[in-house]
Amino acid sequence: MPHTFITPYFQWLQDTGISTYIREDAFWYPFIIALHVMGNATGVGLILALDFRLLGWGMTKTPVSALFNQLRPWAIVGISYQMITGLILFVGEPMKCYDSRSYWIKMIAMFLALGNAFLFDKTIYPGVSKWDTLAKLPGRARFAGGSSLVLWAVVIYFGRWLAYS
């Protein structure tokens, strides 16, 4: 990323004591990375199961609402956990993130994925009673599931690439 008017904020964070502390700790930094990587399975992994159901790729015997109501709290816990561990990692290396293209792609995809989930929750899901037990769901529900699947995959993919930057 070219340096812009926001670069000094990243640099300021990089120079704080807390950032240096996180970055330079030989055990905790990798440990939090490992925790963050494994949070995937509960955060994003459960969302994938919902996405597949929305896409009609399986679990068609289970009503959408059953899956959604049950997995949603766990997915929220998982994503919150990912955000907390992710934020700690970001505070440790803000300039590495700033300079990495993977970081920006990941962040954009993450906000799109969250926006997609929020919109699904507020606009599409309230009509679930009309298609709860169908195998093939309405186009907009399938679209939301497909977008979620692709966006979260991008988040994970570039999250791993970020470590190589």
Added chain:
Amino acid sequence: MTLQEFYIWCEKTPIGVALQTNTYPFPVIEAVHLLTITLMLGTLFVINFRVLGFVLKDRPLSEVVAGITPWMRTGYVLTLITGIVLFMSESLKLSANAAWLPKMGMLVGAMVFQFVLSAFILKGSQLEKPTGLAKTLAVVSTLLWIVTGMAARWIAFV
């Protein structure tokens, strides 16, 4: 053939050489490996959480297992393939890595526990009501999967 010779042979295979001599295939396959792990573990955790009664309690266990298993298997096969490819590119280095052997050990443990749970317990007559044994297996395998994944990520740090 000794283990050492096997590792050297792995690194000399066309797949191993291709990953060593090109910049991009390794990180790409590594990132895909992480994607397939997410698929495998995310779905596997749905089964384990159902056994423990955390999720989908009002749906029959058999329905959840039948619905989830194909995705879990897909994730499992893809993870195995990408994992083997990654291993072949640096088998000798991995064999000397302090995190690698513990990871593989715990992985085998996690797989055994998970296999016993799905092949014997969930296929048994008490399918709809998980036994204490089934719950124990679900807890142990879930914990083992998490620690395996953390140890796996640790390979890059030691």
